[in-house]
Structures are given as C-alpha cells and as structure tokens.
Amino acid sequence: MLSTMQDVPLLISRILAHGSTIHGTSQVITWTGEGEPQRRSFAEIGARAAQLAHALREDLGVRDDHRVATLAWNNAEHVEAYFAIPSMGAVLHTLNLRLPAEQLAWIVNHAADRVVIVNGSLLPLLAPLLPHLKSVEHIVVTGPGDRSALDGAGVPVHEYEELIAGKPDTYDWPELDERTAAAMCYTSGTTGDPKGVVYSHRSIYLHSMQVNMAESMGLTDQDTSLVVVPQFHVNAWGLPHATFMTGVNMLMPDRFLQPAPLAEMIAAERPTHAAAVPTIWQGLLAELTARPRDVSSLTQVTIGGSACPPSLMRAFDALGMRVCHAWGMTETSPLGTVARPPAHAIGTDEEFAYRVTQGRFPAGVEARLTGPGGERLPWDGESAGELEVRGAWIAGAYYNGPDTESLRPADKFSEDGWLKTGDVGTISPDGYLTLTDRAKDVIKSGGEWISSVELENALMSHPEVAEAAVVAVPDDKWGERPLATVVLREGSTADFASLRAFLADEGKIAKWQLPERWTIIESVPKTSVGKFDKKVLRRQYAAGDLDVTRL
Numbered sequence: 001m002l003s004t005m006q007d008v009p010l011l012i013s014r015i016l017a018h019g020s021t022i023h024g025t026s027q028v029i030t031w032t033g034e035g036e037p038q039r040r041s042f043a044e045i046g047a048r049a050a051q052l053a054h055a056l057r058e059d060l061g062v063r064d065d066h067r068v069a070t071l072a073w074n075n076a077e078h079v080e081a082y083f084a085i086p087s088m089g090a091v092l093h094t095l096n097l098r099l100p101a102e103q104l105a106w107i108v109n110h111a112a113d114r115v116v117i118v119n120g121s122l123l124p125l126l127a128p129l130l131p132h133l134k135s136v137e138h139i140v141v142t143g144p145g146d147r148s149a150l151d152g153a154g155v156p157v158h159e160y161e162e163l164i165a166g167k168p169d170t171y172d173w174p175e176l177d178e179r180t181a182a183a184m185c186y187t188s189g190t191t192g193d194p195k196g197v198v199y200s201h202r203s204i205y206l207h208s209m210q211v212n213m214a215e216s217m218g219l220t221d222q223d224t225s226l227v228v229v230p231q232f233h234v235n236a237w238g239l240p241h242a243t244f245m246t247g248v249n250m251l252m253p254d255r256f257l258q259p260a261p262l263a264e265m266i267a268a269e270r271p272t273h274a275a276a277v278p279t280i281w282q283g284l285l286a287e288l289t290a291r292p293r294d295v296s297s298l299t300q301v302t303i304g305g306s307a308c309p310p311s312l313m314r315a316f317d318a319l320g321m322r323v324c325h326a327w328g329m330t331e332t333s334p335l336g337t338v339a340r341p342p343a344h345a346i347g348t349d350e351e352f353a354y355r356v357t358q359g360r361f362p363a364g365v366e367a368r369l370t371g372p373g374g375e376r377l378p379w380d381g382e383s384a385g386e387l388e389v390r391g392a393w394i395a396g397a398y399y400n401g402p403d404t405e406s407l408r409p410a411d412k413f414s415e416d417g418w419l420k421t422g423d424v425g426t427i428s429p430d431g432y433l434t435l436t437d438r439a440k441d442v443i444k445s446g447g448e449w450i451s452s453v454e455l456e457n458a459l460m461s462h463p464e465v466a467e468a469a470v471v472a473v474p475d476d477k478w479g480e481r482p483l484a485t486v487v488l489r490e491g492s493t494a495d496f497a498s499l500r501a502f503l504a505d506e507g508k509i510a511k512w513q514l515p516e517r518w519t520i521i522e523s524v525p526k527t528s529v530g531k532f533d534k535k536v537l538r539r540q541y542a543a544g545d546l547d548v549t550r551l
C-alpha cells in the first residue's frame, strides 16, 4: 500500500525560501578586520542569491548540472553561492584554498568546473593556475583585493557586484528531483588522492535537520554560531544550510583565522557557539591565556575533524566553554557521531568519559565494526575494528570523472554498499564510538596494535608539551614501533626520559607501548585543513631529517 502523504522533494531552494522569509531578520556577519563587520540579513541573502542565479544563467550560460566552483573564505557571498547554485539546479563545487596548486588544478579539471567565484584576496592563488584549467569559462571576483593578477587571464573576468546588480531579486527555482547533485567536495587527501563526493539535495536537507537536533548542535534563532570550519571543508559541517532552517545567525571570519582576530570577534560579536578543528582551538587557548578577553558568550563549542585531546577539553571547560566532540568525514556530510553523554551520566564521574569519546550515532547513521578478517565485531567497548557506516547522508560512491577508474573502490566501500571509513575503534553497548586510530596510522608492533592517538593525548596532557604527534616507524624486531615527535612549550626543560616516565606514570600507557624513539620538532606539520600530517613526519624520518634520540 502506498502512503497518502504528499511527495514534496527535499530541496535546498526550500531551505533558502524558509530561511529568507521566516528567519529573514537573522544575519550573516562577516568579519572585515579593522573596519565594521559586514551585516547581511537572511532576507538580503535570499534576494542576492536569486540575483546571482539570474546572472549565472543569463550572463554566464550556466545550466543543467554545470559545476560552479567557489574559491573563497567563509563570508556572506559564499553563503549566497551556497544557495543560488544548487537551487537553480547547477552544482556547487567548493575548492579547498589550502591545497597545493597542482592538486587544486587537478580537482578543477576533474570536476570540469565552468565558473569560478573567487575572493579578491585569493587571486594570487588562482591566477597561476589558470593556464592549467581546461574547463573554466568565466571568473567572478568578490570583495577586496588587487585584480591585476588576472591581467591576461584568457577568460572573461566579472565583478560579482556588477554582475548581480539590477537582476530580479526573486527566482523561479526549478522543482528538481531531490536526488540530483547539489554540491561536491573533494576529500582533503590526508591519506591518498583527493576523491570527489557529490551531495544531493535530499542528503543535505536531511543532514541539516540532524545538525539542528538537540542531540547534535541544537541551535536556535537565539544563537550566533562562529563558523570557523571552512565552507570548503565538508560544507562547513552543514552549518550554512542548518542555520537557514532555524534562523541561527552566522559569524563568518573571512580570512581572519588567526588566534588574535578570532578572540577579538568573539569578544565583539558575542557568538554563543563555534565550530572548528582542534588546532584552531589550541591556538585560541594560547591566545586567551596570554591576553584574556571576554569570551563569556561562547558556551558551546563543537570540535571535530581530528581527535580532541582531553586536556584541551578540560582547558575550555575551565573557561566556561563546553566542548562537544564530534566525528565525521567528507563522505559523511560530515555528521557521523556527536558526544552528548546519556542522561544517566550527567553530573557523575562517567560524564567526562563519555564526552571524550567520538560520540554516539544519530538515528540516520547505522554503524558496524569489521575485524581484520572481515568478521563483524560486537559492540562491547573492547573489540577494535574498522568502522563502516550507512545512511541517507553517507556517500555510496565517488564522483566518476574521466580519469577515475572506479566509482566504488573496494577499500572504501563494502560489497553490500557500506562506507569503509578507514577509522579503527570500538563501540560501546550503548552506541558510543571511540576511535583508536586511522587504519593507516595505527602502529603494528609485534602483532599488537598501538594507538598513535592515545600516545599523543597522553603526551599532550603533560603541562610542558604544546603538541605531539606519534607515527609508526619500521623496527627490525617488532615490525613497527612508535616515534614520538614533540613540540615543547617555550622555556620547557623537560627531557625525553621524564616525558617517558610521565607516560608510564599511573599506568597511563602500557609499558610495551612506550616509545623508545623521540625527537623535538618546532611544530607538527599540518594538512590543508589543519590536521596532523603524519605522511610528512614519516617521510622526514625515512629521509633521516629528524634528530632522533633512542632511550
């Protein structure tokens, strides 16, 4: 029997229509550095998104599933592109501005982007790529920045404001199939070549609803969210779409992502929520310790993208900011788990233990653990295996451009269609995920696994350690052993023996897991999205570039 319910497609244009009317007075506030922040209401964003869609269609010939790329910071124009491009039926492709130039060019060509909307400040990055971009027909520039870098670009260059000026401020958005492509994002390639993930209108709509649940971020129109996580990094974790559903104001840092301006914008605009990867928070913490500001408005902080060190969580707790840990990936839109403790643990000693897990799965995400031989592992909080997930906002394949061999590589998708995350961990009987490592980072020592993350967290809880990364290095006897690379705080006198003793203290780390190879580094190399880049450390070790002490 068929249901008797209306079949209304879940479209991004509907999120836009809702946000720009019901929540028309909510604001996107873009930080401008020295001057007044730019304030634009959701109603204005809606009108300008319609104007942009007209310009793209009528002036630049964008139609069907043409890809329109953005090379942009988090700001109001980027939000306009987020809504205009998918709503008109085209595909938004957010480009990661921190990628090496060759990778960026490869990705633009792979996605066959026709138009690039670029912030003026990023022209020096785009201009040298242009001769290598095969599909780009138009460039649209927004905001301040010297345009001369584009002299002789070879393709028409347009000013965003001139292009949209005078266009109608409404658009008859097409009634699309909700499963059509809305946006695409390439994985940042922490562990291999970038791969294109294509989100549908339906997946983004459902994901946005999940982001808004109290179980996840649970924000309302009384909130302002400081969206530090870039719009090119998994759609800023879904925040631009989710906020348009509920009227949450967005505070956008644009290019001012350094700790000092972030602290200033928090003090000035008083956001209640913020979202970013741990490295941003480490920097902010150091800044706030050195130069305290009034950050009392910020009570909820979502941290994900890599494991949040428990020491960081405690430090923010002490500042009155409650950290909520979350796990996800480009392939999961990204919301996969959120660490909200269960009711019975609140106010007990167990609460913190729940908060430092990666979190529990929402109703829309099914999970299973697979052992090395392909066997299903129990949710007993002890059996560690590779996490596989399935759900309406989980990728089932990669974008198949002309030079991709397979849509569904066997190391990424199981035969029955689940996403293999490459993350190794346990699940407790009540559904909380604890990641012990990435499959590629885990240290395989004498047939046993050592978690690099556990060692890093233990090291970073030492008061004199600013940052620490642990990687597997080849070992004649054990196959692999951990190498500890440590960044000490200024003025620290800690030596390796005392750090090792600290790890062994109170049985924090089992004796056989203690690293015997140690080195001091100036900073941990980071990937384009601020994660520890262990590939670089492994390479440096192999090349003999690290000054390693053996205990």
Ligand code: ADP
Binding pocket: 187, 188, 189, 190, 191, 303, 304, 305, 306, 307, 308, 325, 326, 327, 328, 329, 330, 331, 358, 421, 422, 423, 435, 438, 529, 531
């Ligand atoms: P990339 O794989 O290129 O780094 P993603 O941004 O998609 O790009 O990264 C997803 C990965 O980041 C996950 O598979 C996981 O390894 C890691 N990750 C994300 N959130 C967390 C977290 N809270 N704790 C530990 N690891 C995390």
